[in-house]
Amino acid sequence: MLGNLIQQTVNALTIGSIYALIALGYTMVYGVLRMINFAHGEMFMLGAYVAFLVLSMLVGDVGMAGAIALTVAFLVAIFLVGFIGVGIERVAYKPLRNSTRLAPMLSSLGVSLSLVTGIQILAGPQPVAFPSFFPVVRYEVMGGTITSMQIGILVAAFVLMFGLYFLVNRSRIGIIVRAVSESRPTAQLLGINVNGAISMVFFVGPLLGAAGGILYASYYGIMSPSMGAVIGLKAFTAAILGGIGSIPGAMLGAFILAFVEVGGTALLPIVTHGVLGTEYRDVLTFAILILVLLVRPAGILGEAVSEESIVYKREF
Amino acid sequence: MSVAETLAAVRPRSSRAVAFLVFAIAIALIAATPFLPNYYIRVIDSLLIYILLGIGLNIVIGYTGLLDLGFVAFYAVGAYSYALLASPQLDLHLPFLLILLVAACLGAITGILLGIPVLRLRGDYLAIVTLGFGEIVRIIINNLDWLTGGPKGIARLDKASILGIQIARPVDFFWLLLVVVLLAGLVAWRLERSILGKAWAAIREDQDAARGIGINTTNAKLAAFATSATIGSIAGAIFGASQRFVSPESFTLQESVLIVLMIVVGGIGNILGIVAGAAILILLPEVLREFAEWRILFLGLLMIFLIIVRPAGIVPRSFGPDKLIRRLIGK
Amino acid sequence: MTLVFDRLRKEYGQVVAIDDVTASFAPGLIHGVIGPNGAGKSTLINMTAGSYTVSSGSIVLDGKRLDRLKKYQIANSGVARTYQNIRLFDQMTTLENLEVCFYPTDVGGTWKEVLWPPYASSRRDRRREKCMEILRFFDLQGHADAEAGSLPYGRQRMLEIARALVCNPRVLLLDEPAAGLNHHETAELTARLAAQRSPDRITIIVEHDMDLVMALCDNIIVMHHGKLLFQGTPAEVQASTDVQLAYLGTANDIDDIRAAAQDRRAQLGIRTRRRS
Ligand SMILES: Nc1ncnc2c1ncn2[C@@H]1O[C@H](COP(=O)(O)OP(=O)(O)OP(=O)(O)O)[C@@H](O)[C@H]1O
Numbered sequence A: 001m002l003g004n005l006i007q008q009t010v011n012a013l014t015i016g017s018i019y020a021l022i023a024l025g026y027t028m029v030y031g032v033l034r035m036i037n038f039a040h041g042e043m044f045m046l047g048a049y050v051a052f053l054v055l056s057m058l059v060g061d062v063g064m065a066g067a068i069a070l071t072v073a074f075l076v077a078i079f080l081v082g083f084i085g086v087g088i089e090r091v092a093y094k095p096l097r098n099s100t101r102l103a104p105m106l107s108s109l110g111v112s113l114s115l116v117t118g119i120q121i122l123a124g125p126q127p128v129a130f131p132s133f134f135p136v137v138r139y140e141v142m143g144g145t146i147t148s149m150q151i152g153i154l155v156a157a158f159v160l161m162f163g164l165y166f167l168v169n170r171s172r173i174g175i176i177v178r179a180v181s182e183s184r185p186t187a188q189l190l191g192i193n194v195n196g197a198i199s200m201v202f203f204v205g206p207l208l209g210a211a212g213g214i215l216y217a218s219y220y221g222i223m224s225p226s227m228g229a230v231i232g233l234k235a236f237t238a239a240i241l242g243g244i245g246s247i248p249g250a251m252l253g254a255f256i257l258a259f260v261e262v263g264g265t266a267l268l269p270i271v272t273h274g275v276l277g278t279e280y281r282d283v284l285t286f287a288i289l290i291l292v293l294l295v296r297p298a299g300i301l302g303e304a305v306s307e308e309s310i311v312y313k314r315e316f
Numbered sequence B: 001m002s003v004a005e006t007l008a009a010v011r012p013r014s015s016r017a018v019a020f021l022v023f024a025i026a027i028a029l030i031a032a033t034p035f036l037p038n039y040y041i042r043v044i045d046s047l048l049i050y051i052l053l054g055i056g057l058n059i060v061i062g063y064t065g066l067l068d069l070g071f072v073a074f075y076a077v078g079a080y081s082y083a084l085l086a087s088p089q090l091d092l093h094l095p096f097l098l099i100l101l102v103a104a105c106l107g108a109i110t111g112i113l114l115g116i117p118v119l120r121l122r123g124d125y126l127a128i129v130t131l132g133f134g135e136i137v138r139i140i141i142n143n144l145d146w147l148t149g150g151p152k153g154i155a156r157l158d159k160a161s162i163l164g165i166q167i168a169r170p171v172d173f174f175w176l177l178l179v180v181v182l183l184a185g186l187v188a189w190r191l192e193r194s195i196l197g198k199a200w201a202a203i204r205e206d207q208d209a210a211r212g213i214g215i216n217t218t219n220a221k222l223a224a225f226a227t228s229a230t231i232g233s234i235a236g237a238i239f240g241a242s243q244r245f246v247s248p249e250s251f252t253l254q255e256s257v258l259i260v261l262m263i264v265v266g267g268i269g270n271i272l273g274i275v276a277g278a279a280i281l282i283l284l285p286e287v288l289r290e291f292a293e294w295r296i297l298f299l300g301l302l303m304i305f306l307i308i309v310r311p312a313g314i315v316p317r318s319f320g321p322d323k324l325i326r327r328l329i330g331k
Numbered sequence C: 001m002t003l004v005f006d007r008l009r010k011e012y013g014q015v016v017a018i019d020d021v022t023a024s025f026a027p028g029l030i031h032g033v034i035g036p037n038g039a040g041k042s043t044l045i046n047m048t049a050g051s052y053t054v055s056s057g058s059i060v061l062d063g064k065r066l067d068r069l070k071k072y073q074i075a076n077s078g079v080a081r082t083y084q085n086i087r088l089f090d091q092m093t094t095l096e097n098l099e100v101c102f103y104p105t106d107v108g109g110t111w112k113e114v115l116w117p118p119y120a121s122s123r124r125d126r127r128r129e130k131c132m133e134i135l136r137f138f139d140l141q142g143h144a145d146a147e148a149g150s151l152p153y154g155r156q157r158m159l160e161i162a163r164a165l166v167c168n169p170r171v172l173l174l175d176e177p178a179a180g181l182n183h184h185e186t187a188e189l190t191a192r193l194a195a196q197r198s199p200d201r202i203t204i205i206v207e208h209d210m211d212l213v214m215a216l217c218d219n220i221i222v223m224h225h226g227k228l229l230f231q232g233t234p235a236e237v238q239a240s241t242d243v244q245l246a247y248l249g250t251a252n253d254i255d256d257i258r259a260a261a262q263d264r265r266a267q268l269g270i271r272t273r274r275r276s
């Protein structure tokens, strides 16, 4: 029992940290541009595909890649996807900055669709086996099994998240990004490089998302062109849950969601006497989302957006 | 005579010619359809169903400015209404018109039930919650085997008939769909011009200011949601009757996105734009059959391009049905 | 028939934006609200119109508590407003911007409008007639079919006031209607506001333009740091040293206040426009 509990906890932490990496991208983009970037889930997918490509260019057979090749592939892939993110923003969102709020969202929907089909055409629609980025060793901890892969994922995710934390809270770039998300017009008037800040967000967000994608694909040993859709949705749910626009909120939301999912999967059939099986896990996720929005529309750590704050920002 | 004057003199006549051309082509197409091989009539039927879906979704996206990404859920409600009420599944065999009515009501009710919690929220979350709702409906259909047949779906649906006249061949559905599309288009168009339609536009432009002039925005949005859901559900029921088979595969997220795409590409908020968008969406794969996957790539890129370069879509707003008719009759 | 603020209060965390303001506004008069930047003038308007919540105290119109109603219900009780930063329905035409104001009275007939065209057109004609009347009053009839967002800035200000007036409100709240207007337009506005005066309408104008306020208002409220500093006729306000101190920090005369207000006006008048 205890072993099972530990194992499930580690499972939830692993999945949660991957959700968190993706949720951060949604939340940062929303913070600066007040836009839902539907193409963000595809950054996750691109991460896995680019890493695979780099790996197969480095070593012929990806299954036999060594530690150095894997590290290089990981880094090259996340930075590359970061630059792709910046490029996408320049081409597809920037021209729409003064447009209606719907326009950039629709544009991102177009980007998402194009990327998925683009990869489908290039790499084929079928799932592809993905090499493990960590040596798989199993540890028995009080009756539960934990793999070195899980530990590796947790460590990698936490290193990235702490990196982000320092970037946002301790660096000049972070101050600029926060100023822009507080009020774009004011930041502009103060001579802050708003475009630079937005590019930064569209670099860091996809970078983290890509890292999440690689970790995810290596955790499950598989990648597919459509893998971004459902995960993206979940990560977005996590971002809303935590309070969209809030960086700690995104992480918190991601872990809550992961625990609910893992717990739900384990308990749902027991609690409902088998009426609702594990296939209802996603239903549970969305039901929670709707509930949270009803009770606390701003999410757990988000600032309440009311007409008051909107009028205020418009008038000053 | 200056260039501007020349242009001004030529323009009304040429745009009248365009209007005339559009009508002539439409009439010719309609008249020719019954003589086409069944395969092509089926393609045209599915074109009409997409137009119907577009008309429904456009009320929410185009008129009211709310992004609904779960529209396909209402389509599924309609399709499964028909499948359950006219098949051996529950051994119910209700008449088609009655089911159409039931589907319309169920659609409206689902729309309102989803809308009540969601429409109070600020606009951004709506996209994601509706998207989640669409997925929930699909998952439930997929797993409620005893009722919906699960992933296998429900087969052997009854043949539809209206007042004793059987609706079974593709060409029957063509006429039925044509009538329904025209009716739905008319209702949507008149709604847009009604006071409610003006309120929808006001909400789209500035929700807070709309409240400030006394509009109960929640109710107005609910009305939009319910109307759109009703149309989607009716489309679903007819779809079920024409396929005589339903399965969850027809109601994926991608389907919702494609309908949004179709509206945006054709011309958001514009009924004739929807026709153009649906035509591109449905006819393109027929033309480029070997390049089936390229179609969606093409559409996705086209959508980005159009939003940036030509946000009004392919068909300009000045080609709304009223303007078209006015041009045709010369005023 | 009066509008009454009773110990009205608004707090943002530690900041007290409105500090126990008690005042009453009689119909038939034009009330001016003046005060330095950040005095809480807009907050008063926003609370009355229901855009902001009230922290404590009450707003009562004819014995009915407004502060417990939702924003649209307040509007339907006859309170109309303009915004400090213009908020029009940009992609609708000038005429439609006014027409949509008849939603609360006409929405019940929507289905009849949809199903029975003659009814729809008679309704629409009735609405449009009223709208055109107001448009003519504001000399906007030539722009009736233009998109509101494409109008020149001064016309947009006028249109926003027209939108507030079209349903003949009992309370008209104007937040800096002259901001960003040139001399000529301000004079035009002053004349129109004087002309819309009616025995049972309460007009409240927040404004930095002292000429307009002095020329138009019967009664002036001076706000300072969220408190009601002074209340009286234009002549009394001009004579008050308290008011001069509030604006300038030193006792000086009204011309300097005017100059200070002018500075502030120059900052406004920039409005970003949304494209479609
Ligand atoms: N939504 C809000 N959140 C926080 N503080 C606010 C908000 N709205 C107003 N305030 C504060 O309340 C005070 C009064 O603001 P208000 O807008 O009423 O001033 P005002 O008199 O209209 O000034 P101005 O002449 O510049 O328009 C200011 O200090 C302002 O910073």
Ligand SMILES: [Mg+2]
Pocket (backbone or CB within 6 Å): C041, C042, C043, C084
């Ligand atoms: Mg103000």
